[in-house]
Amino acid sequence: MTTTPQVTQAAGTPLPRGFRSAEQGWPRLDRIPRPSRRVPFIGDVVGANVRSPLQDSMKLAAELGPIFRRKGFGKEIVFVAGADLAAELADESRFAKHVGLGVANLRPMAGDGLFTAYNHEPNWQLAHDILAPGFSRDAMAGYHPLMLDVAGQLMASWDTSEAAGKPVDVPADMTKLTLETISRTGFGHDFGSFERERPHPFVTAMVGALTFAQRRNVVPPLLSSVLLRGAEKRNAADRAYLNHTVDEVVAARRASDGGPGDLLDRMLEVSHPETGERLSPENIRRQVITFLVAGHETTSGALSFALHYLAQHPEVLAKARDEVDRVWGDADVPAYEQVAKLRYLRRVLDESLRLWPTAPAFAREALADTTLGGTHPMRRGAWALVLTTMLHRDTAAWGEDPESFDPERFTPQAVRARPAHVFKPFGTGARACIGRQFALHEATLVLGLLLRRYDLRPEPDYRLAITERLTLMPRGLRLHLTRR
Ligand code: HEM
Numbered sequence: 001m002t003t004t005p006q007v008t009q010a011a012g013t014p015l016p017r018g019f020r021s022a023e024q025g026w027p028r029l030d031r032i033p034r035p036s037r038r039v040p041f042i043g044d045v046v047g048a049n050v051r052s053p054l055q056d057s058m059k060l061a062a063e064l065g066p067i068f069r070r071k072g073f074g075k076e077i078v079f080v081a082g083a084d085l086a087a088e089l090a091d092e093s094r095f096a097k098h099v100g101l102g103v104a105n106l107r108p109m110a111g112d113g114l115f116t117a118y119n120h121e122p123n124w125q126l127a128h129d130i131l132a133p134g135f136s137r138d139a140m141a142g143y144h145p146l147m148l149d150v151a152g153q154l155m156a157s158w159d160t161s162e163a164a165g166k167p168v169d170v171p172a173d174m175t176k177l178t179l180e181t182i183s184r185t186g187f188g189h190d191f192g193s194f195e196r197e198r199p200h201p202f203v204t205a206m207v208g209a210l211t212f213a214q215r216r217n218v219v220p221p222l223l224s225s226v227l228l229r230g231a232e233k234r235n236a237a238d239r240a241y242l243n244h245t246v247d248e249v250v251a252a253r254r255a256s257d258g259g260p261g262d263l264l265d266r267m268l269e270v271s272h273p274e275t276g277e278r279l280s281p282e283n284i285r286r287q288v289i290t291f292l293v294a295g296h297e298t299t300s301g302a303l304s305f306a307l308h309y310l311a312q313h314p315e316v317l318a319k320a321r322d323e324v325d326r327v328w329g330d331a332d333v334p335a336y337e338q339v340a341k342l343r344y345l346r347r348v349l350d351e352s353l354r355l356w357p358t359a360p361a362f363a364r365e366a367l368a369d370t371t372l373g374g375t376h377p378m379r380r381g382a383w384a385l386v387l388t389t390m391l392h393r394d395t396a397a398w399g400e401d402p403e404s405f406d407p408e409r410f411t412p413q414a415v416r417a418r419p420a421h422v423f424k425p426f427g428t429g430a431r432a433c434i435g436r437q438f439a440l441h442e443a444t445l446v447l448g449l450l451l452r453r454y455d456l457r458p459e460p461d462y463r464l465a466i467t468e469r470l471t472l473m474p475r476g477l478r479l480h481l482t483r484r
Contacts (some may be wrong), residue, residue, distance in 0.1 A: 025382025
């Protein structure tokens with residue numbers, strides 16, 4: 001279970017923190033294409049929109065190729081969009097996770113919690129080893145009944161909308177579902193999301209914090225004290241609210257006779273199997289926030305995109321539903337083992353995550369001086385941002401029509417025929433997503449239940465638009481339901 005990222009051993013001394021512009025780590029930047037219309041002092045801002053940095057970068061990748069750079073207000077970033085270079089960056093003997101940009105901006109909220117910890121911080125390994133068993137097959141089977149329960153709440157609410165002939169707000173409802181699922185399975189806490197008209201204040205504070213973290217990437221440092229003054233204040237209030245909520249959840253558990261052996265019990269009671277060390281109260285607070293945020297925002301987007309594509313592709317929906325009917329039969333509720341048997345539905349989910357990986361980029365840094373793609377020298381600590389959305393559209397890996405939605409791309413034969421490291425919605429290596437199986441089980445289960453119960457119809461003039469706030473979400477997606 002002990003999977004120390006090699007960065008600690010290979011690098012010896014920790015790498016410097018703080019933003020490192022590409023000039024510092026890439027001695028031959030001149031070999032990396034950049035937009036032609038660079039504005040002095042300001043950078044590559046022509047056509048840039050602070051609300052859509054990812055989609056702007058996707059357009060640049062389409063123009064500039066598998067590796068390119070982009071500069072804004074003195075900060076230069078190297079982006080990797082091509083499958084070959086991304087595969088190289090996935091080599092854990094040469095590269096590791098880089099905590100930078102958006103992830104580093106979350107440090108005030110999540111500190112050395114699992115997602116935001118620097119590779120060399122001892123709490124990463126400690127928490128990883130203590131929490132990984134919380135995602136074992138047995139643990140997942142234990143969460144299944146609670147997941148069913150929350151899905152039941154969603155369907156009760158959708159039944160009401162259906163009876164009233166009202167469309168449902170998919171991202172809002174998926175967010176309620178996934179927040180309740182992680183908070184109840186992981187921490188025994190019920191936010192009561194389905195009893196509320198408006199999002200729970202925890203969600204509002206979390207969305208505020210994510211949006212703020214993204215904004216800090218694109219606002220010039222010299223102007224941030226002016227432009228973000230109001231936002232800084234709101235952000236401090238959001239963080240205080242998140243901390244307060246989490247402290248209450250932890251205090252309630254400490255005051256009880258112990259919980260059901262969930263993630264919170266592991267955090268509070270389990271010591272490291274080899275060193276006997278425990279997580280500190282401050283670190284537990286960071287981990288709870290990390291899991292409540294990382295454990296719902298991305299899954300909620302994944303479910304929303306999958307529902308969008310299902311509604312837009314009736315033939316795919318029919319095939320997926322046939323499978324649910326066949327595999328689940330007339331069982332009132334599916335058993336744990338029956339969820340992973342929905343192979344076709346899982347392909348639908350994978351294909352949605354290919355087109356819109358809801359954590360759309362991840363950063364990798366060099367463990368030692370090296371050369372990327374045989375052409376681009378990198379000094380130790382130099383880093384690049386892998387644009388997962390473009391990796392997932394590289395025609396060399398995905399064929400000539402990567403924009404088309406086609407779950408058949410994920411048949412076992414098709415997967416085997418592709419090179420490794422071309423599908424990375426959950427990141428890569430030692431720092432890849434710890435909650436992958438949790439997310440896939442939850443999402444497949446919920447999609448299966450919804451397909452079994454409803455026909456889904458899109459709004460006639462809906463065109464997919466993307467909201468970016470570090471994670472991705474289909475904007476304004478509403479679906480009309482009919483009970484089967
Ligand atoms: C579809 C849903 C999800 C997606 C697309 C996703 C994606 C990712 C990605 C790309 C990373 C790596 C980030 C990086 O390299 O900087 C990551 C890490 C992580 N994810 Fe997820 N995730 C999902 C669901 C979940 C769930 C359900 C949980 C918890 C229950 C979770 C908890 C975490 C944690 C704690 C990390 C940090 C792991 C580490 O560094 O040790 N995620 N996720």
